[in-house]
Amino acid sequence: MKKVSKKNNNILKRLQEHRKAGSAVRERVNALCRFMAEHRVFPVVLLLATALLTTGVLFLASTRTIPAYEVGDVAVSNVKAPRDLVMEGEEEATRIIKGEMLVREGARITPSHVRKLDAVRADLERQSLVGTHLGLGLLVTVLLVIAYRTYVHTNLGQTLYDKDLAFVCVMLFCCVVLGAISGYLVEGIASLGSANGALARSLTYAIPLASGAMAVCVFMGLSVALPFALISAVTTAFFFDQPFRMFLFVLFSSMTAAYWVRTCKERRVLIQAGLKTGLVNTVVITALVLLNDPGLKPELMWGWAFGLVGGLAAGILTTGLIPAIEMVFGYTTNNKLLELANLDYPVLKELTLAAPGTYHHSVIVGSLAEAAATMIGANPLLAKVGGYYHDIGKINKAAYFVENQCSSQNKHDRLAPSMSSLILTTHVRDGVKAAKRYKLGKDIMDIIQQHHGTNVIAYFYEKAKRLKGKESVNIDNFRYPGPKPQTKESALVLLADSVEASSRTMQNPSRRNITTLVRNIINTVVLNGQLDESDLTLRDLNEIAKSFDKTLNGIYHRRIEYPIDPSSPSTDDLTATGTDANPHRQQTASLQRRSRRHKEKSDYSAENFGMS
Numbered sequence: 001m002k003k004v005s006k007k008n009n010n011i012l013k014r015l016q017e018h019r020k021a022g023s024a025v026r027e028r029v030n031a032l033c034r035f036m037a038e039h040r041v042f043p044v045v046l047l048l049a050t051a052l053l054t055t056g057v058l059f060l061a062s063t064r065t066i067p068a069y070e071v072g073d074v075a076v077s078n079v080k081a082p083r084d085l086v087m088e089g090e091e092e093a094t095r096i097i098k099g100e101m102l103v104r105e106g107a108r109i110t111p112s113h114v115r116k117l118d119a120v121r122a123d124l125e126r127q128s129l130v131g132t133h134l135g136l137g138l139l140v141t142v143l144l145v146i147a148y149r150t151y152v153h154t155n156l157g158q159t160l161y162d163k164d165l166a167f168v169c170v171m172l173f174c175c176v177v178l179g180a181i182s183g184y185l186v187e188g189i190a191s192l193g194s195a196n197g198a199l200a201r202s203l204t205y206a207i208p209l210a211s212g213a214m215a216v217c218v219f220m221g222l223s224v225a226l227p228f229a230l231i232s233a234v235t236t237a238f239f240f241d242q243p244f245r246m247f248l249f250v251l252f253s254s255m256t257a258a259y260w261v262r263t264c265k266e267r268r269v270l271i272q273a274g275l276k277t278g279l280v281n282t283v284v285i286t287a288l289v290l291l292n293d294p295g296l297k298p299e300l301m302w303g304w305a306f307g308l309v310g311g312l313a314a315g316i317l318t319t320g321l322i323p324a325i326e327m328v329f330g331y332t333t334n335n336k337l338l339e340l341a342n343l344d345y346p347v348l349k350e351l352t353l354a355a356p357g358t359y360h361h362s363v364i365v366g367s368l369a370e371a372a373a374t375m376i377g378a379n380p381l382l383a384k385v386g387g388y389y390h391d392i393g394k395i396n397k398a399a400y401f402v403e404n405q406c407s408s409q410n411k412h413d414r415l416a417p418s419m420s421s422l423i424l425t426t427h428v429r430d431g432v433k434a435a436k437r438y439k440l441g442k443d444i445m446d447i448i449q450q451h452h453g454t455n456v457i458a459y460f461y462e463k464a465k466r467l468k469g470k471e472s473v474n475i476d477n478f479r480y481p482g483p484k485p486q487t488k489e490s491a492l493v494l495l496a497d498s499v500e501a502s503s504r505t506m507q508n509p510s511r512r513n514i515t516t517l518v519r520n521i522i523n524t525v526v527l528n529g530q531l532d533e534s535d536l537t538l539r540d541l542n543e544i545a546k547s548f549d550k551t552l553n554g555i556y557h558r559r560i561e562y563p564i565d566p567s568s569p570s571t572d573d574l575t576a577t578g579t580d581a582n583p584h585r586q587q588t589a590s591l592q593r594r595s596r597r598h599k600e601k602s603d604y605s606a607e608n609f610g611m612s
Contacts, residue, residue: 274315
């Protein structure tokens with residue numbers, strides 16, 4: 001027993017030592033992350049790593065090995081001249097042109113072949129490839145740093161986070177690798193024979209390098225995609241025989257592709273953008289060919305065909321890449337939002353069953369936010385979907401929210417104000433957890449987290465002051481955790497949530513009362529500072545108020561009161577005929593009476609105090 005006990009003690013000591021070592025490592029990693037975040041080291045490291053990897057790929061792709069043959073040997077592969085060269089001879093100098101076929105596969109090696117191969121090999125040994133590619137690496141680094149600093153300091157578009165920068169760098173490296181592999185394949189096809197020369201030169205136009213700019217534009221917008229198109233054109237042009245010509249083609253193709261997908265909301269738009277890019281490619285190819293040699297040549301015909309193929313291939317490749325990028329980087333595209341807008345999505349079905357009142361409230365909030373977003377130029381699809389999902393955190397404790405309470409008994413009557421406040425604020429945290437579990441994306445999680453801002457739950461705060469005294473109550477215990485809305489869409493959901501909840505308490509929802517309610521709520525939210533960190537302007541707020549007025553007036557519109565048959569045994573069993581034979585309409589009178597009875601029994605309405 002003593003041996004077993006001693007052995008267990010030793011095991012426990014080792015576990016404790018491992019835990020201490022793990023804690024020390026975690027502390028160091030956290031300290032390093034904090035240092036990098038404070039001093040913005042990560043972008044610099046990422047840009048340098050991208051430039052280094054790009055230079056490495058260029059170095060590997062341009063490395064040439066010239067085989068050593070003797071007279072009488074049989075060539076096992078084609079050998080082409082990697083660059084222009086003047087070979088000194090006994091009688092006269094011989095000029096070797098870049099791309100010239102030195103030896104064909106299967107040919108018998110002659111003394112002339114040996115002299116050419118030896119001259120090319122000696123020329124490669126004299127020239128320092130390391131120095132050339134070091135200069136190229138510095139050029140790529142400077143280009144990346146200038147583009148990044150220019151974008152950050154001129155506010156060309158949205159804020160560029162570290163994740164966004166990592167995505168752009170990964171896409172640039174993928175384009176470089178695609179260019180290297182494609183250049184190698186094109187060179188292999190060109191070495192098949194002189195008859196395929198025009199085909200091989202035109203085959204470079206079928207490479208879908210524009211897919212990089214298309215993907216960046218879908219996720220980051222046109223303001224990031226255009227600089228990306230320039231950088232990708234510079235870095236990929238070095239893999240081909242005519243770098244400047246390929247640079248112009250990739251630049252124009254990428255910029256065109258990015259422009260056509262700037263408002264992509266459906267996957268078929270990517271294919272359409274690819275076809276449009278292919279048509280533009282034919283124009284660019286025509287211009288490049290005519291600049292060198294005017295006239296209609298076979299190369300131009302092949303160029304048109306491969307240009308169309310390249311544009312279409314870019315659209316198809318981007319269509320396949322988008323789901324993978326969404327999953328890896330956690331982005332939420334319009335295509336993803338369209339999927340989430342389906343009311344049969346699992347979490348919305350769960351909300352329908354667990355909290356039907358919250359579900360209907362969320363649908364109306366989504367409609368209010370969508371209409372207002374259209375008016376102010378925000379993303380209406382994101383605003384609508386954010387409205388649908390902003391209260392999914394109420395699924396766990398649905399009965400504690402007034403819109404889901406079917407009886408007149410309120411569960412908060414038996415709870416302390418602090419506990420009621422804790423339950424209400426918890427639905428924000430639970431909503432974020434549900435969004436992560438269902439993979440709704442960062443944009444939806446931000447809306448869920450920000451849709452109450454840092455508002456105070458006024459009803460329970462005042463109730464706590466009455467019970468304990470003002471000095472004994474900390475207002476922060478009755479405040480939502482926040483943060484305040486950071487985007488227009490988050491601010492719209494906050495406003496729509498407040499307006500919809502308060503409109504439920506109106507006794508007489510006339511046009512004037514609705515307008516007054518909307519204006520008062522927006523003014524209150526502004527005075528509380530909840531919109532200070534969003535991009536909404538006073539003009540936007542005015543347009544939002546108009547949109548809310550219009551939508552709410554449509555919801556609370558007046559209907560013609562149908563006459564009641566005096567011979568009917570009960571008004572609760574009201575019936576209708578013809579086109580109005582609707583079971584929902586038949587129950588209107590009885591539901592209104594029940595609602596009035598419930599209001600008379602209830603002590604208060606919590607909808608104005610953050611409970612919906």
